[in-house]
Amino acid sequence: QPSGIRKALTEAAQAGATGLALVDRDIDDLLRCPLLLTERSLFQSLTRLTLSHNRVSVLPKEIAKLENLQHLNLFNNRLTLVCPEIGQLKKLYQLNLGMNRLATLPREFGQLQQLELLDLSYNNLHEGGLPAEFFSLVALRALYLGDNDFERLPAAFQNFRNLLVLSVRDNDLVELPPELGHCSGIRELHIQGNRLLLLPPEFAQLQLGSPDTVLRMGDNPWVEHIADQLALGVSHVMHYLATDAYRVQYSQLMSGSSLKYPPKASKAKKISRKTS
Numbered sequence: 001q002p003s004g005i006r007k008a009l010t011e012a013a014q015a016g017a018t019g020l021a022l023v024d025r026d027i028d029d030l031l032r033c034p035l036l037l038t039e040r041s042l043f044q045s046l047t048r049l050t051l052s053h054n055r056v057s058v059l060p061k062e063i064a065k066l067e068n069l070q071h072l073n074l075f076n077n078r079l080t081l082v083c084p085e086i087g088q089l090k091k092l093y094q095l096n097l098g099m100n101r102l103a104t105l106p107r108e109f110g111q112l113q114q115l116e117l118l119d120l121s122y123n124n125l126h127e128g129g130l131p132a133e134f135f136s137l138v139a140l141r142a143l144y145l146g147d148n149d150f151e152r153l154p155a156a157f158q159n160f161r162n163l164l165v166l167s168v169r170d171n172d173l174v175e176l177p178p179e180l181g182h183c184s185g186i187r188e189l190h191i192q193g194n195r196l197l198l199l200p201p202e203f204a205q206l207q208l209g210s211p212d213t214v215l216r217m218g219d220n221p222w223v224e225h226i227a228d229q230l231a232l233g234v235s236h237v238m239h240y241l242a243t244d245a246y247r248v249q250y251s252q253l254m255s256g257s258s259l260k261y262p263p264k265a266s267k268a269k270k271i272s273r274k275t276s
Contacts, residue, residue, distance in 0.1 A: 009035045013042035020046055024053040028078075030060055037062035044068065052076055052096070064088040075099050075119070087111030098122050098144065104129040110136040121146040121167065127154055135159045146170050146190065151264075155179040169193050169216065172264045178202040188214040195261050196220040201250055204242035209235035221262055225249065 005025055012020050013035050020043065027033065030051070035042045037060065046066050052075040059074065064085040071094045079100035087108030093115055099122040110133025118140060125148040135156035142165040150171040158179035160166075163186050170193035181202030189208060197220075208215040215234040222230060225246070229236040240246050253259060 006034045009033060016045065017043075018045055019048035019050075021050040022054070023050055027051065027054040027056060030056060031062060037065055041065045047071065047091075049073070057081070057101075059083050059086065061085040067091070070094065072096070082106055082109075084108040090114065093117065093139075095119070102129075105131060105134060107131040107133045109134050112137060113139060115139055117142045119144040120148070123148050126150055127152055130154065132156070138162060141165065143167070153177050153180065158182040161185065164188065166190070170265075174261045176200060176203070181205040187212070190214075190216045191220070192216045193219045195264070197223050197259055197261065198250055198253060199226065199237075199241060201241055201247045204238060206238075209233075209238035223253065 005022065005027070008022065009020075022033070030037055043066060045068055047068055048071040049066065049069060050071075050073040052073050054077050056074060056077040057079060058081045059079060061083045062085075063083065067088065068091055069089050070091050072089070072092060073096040075096045076099040079097060079102055082097070082102065082105060084106045085108070086106065087110070089112065091114060092112050094117045095112070095115060096119040098119040102120070102123040102125060105125075109131065113136075115137050116139055118137070121144045125145065127150055135154070136159070138159055139162060140160050141162055143160065143163060144165075144167045146167045146169040148171050150168060151174055153168065153173070153176060155177045157177060160183055163183050165188040166183070166186055167190035169190040173191070173194035173196055176191065176196070176199060178200035179202070181200065182205070184205055184207065186206055186208070189206070196217075207213065215238075217230065217234065217237070225240070226237060229240045
């Protein structure tokens with residue numbers, strides 16, 4: 001590993017540090033960081049670990065040695081694999097895996113029952129890459145899934161009843177599940193930059209559109225009636241979703257064959273978003 005890491009780790013260990021930041025250190029293998037994940041790690045009391053802007057491609061099973069971790073930040077690495085042992089970090093409540101190359105998550109993700117904030121933006125995730133156990137993360141309050149490859153969200157998203165913030169912007173979404181309307185605590189929702197034409201009427205249950213909430217829904221090919229309401233403001237959209245007229249229109253459009261979705265964003269466009 002680059003010079004200076006051993007010195008930084010040694011000094012932190014001697015000081016009994018509970019927080020450690022190794023940002024932009026050209027690290028490509030955590031097992032080669034002295035003292036960190038060794039058999040008798042000197043960092044078992046560590047609660048915060050920041051490894052953003054490195055070149056780590058695999059989160060190794062030895063990460064479980066840091067059993068007291070509460071914050072783990074691996075933003076902007078090269079992760080293609082998260083080990084099942086991540087589920088042993090029982091105290092983790094903030095996890096940032098954004099800007100990586102993840103297409104799937106292990107089933108053991110569901111064991112992170114204290115997790116409140118999860119950032120998975122700028123990856124290669126899709127609905128098939130989320131195991132059923134993922135939806136047992138019922139403590140989640142903020143979930144960031146922007147800039148991935150989702151076309152649809154599973155109905156199991158309704159399990160996230162404690163969500164305050166949900167971002168699924170800049171995916172390939174063509175529809176959102178009606179069950180998401182059960183997450184009535186959401187105060188900030190980002191669905192912009194997808195292929196959405198309609199919203200399920202159940203979305204009217206979400207208390208969005210007031211000055212103390214955030215709803216971003218631009219850059220979608222909405223049907224004319226939603227587009228007209230959006231031009232007046234998101235509060236007008238929310239009121240419209242609750243009308244009988246919209247329920248009838250939604251039912252007719254969903255049962256017919258007149259909906260024409262635009263093509264997916266090109267991979268080149270997605271890559272440019274992730275690197276810009």
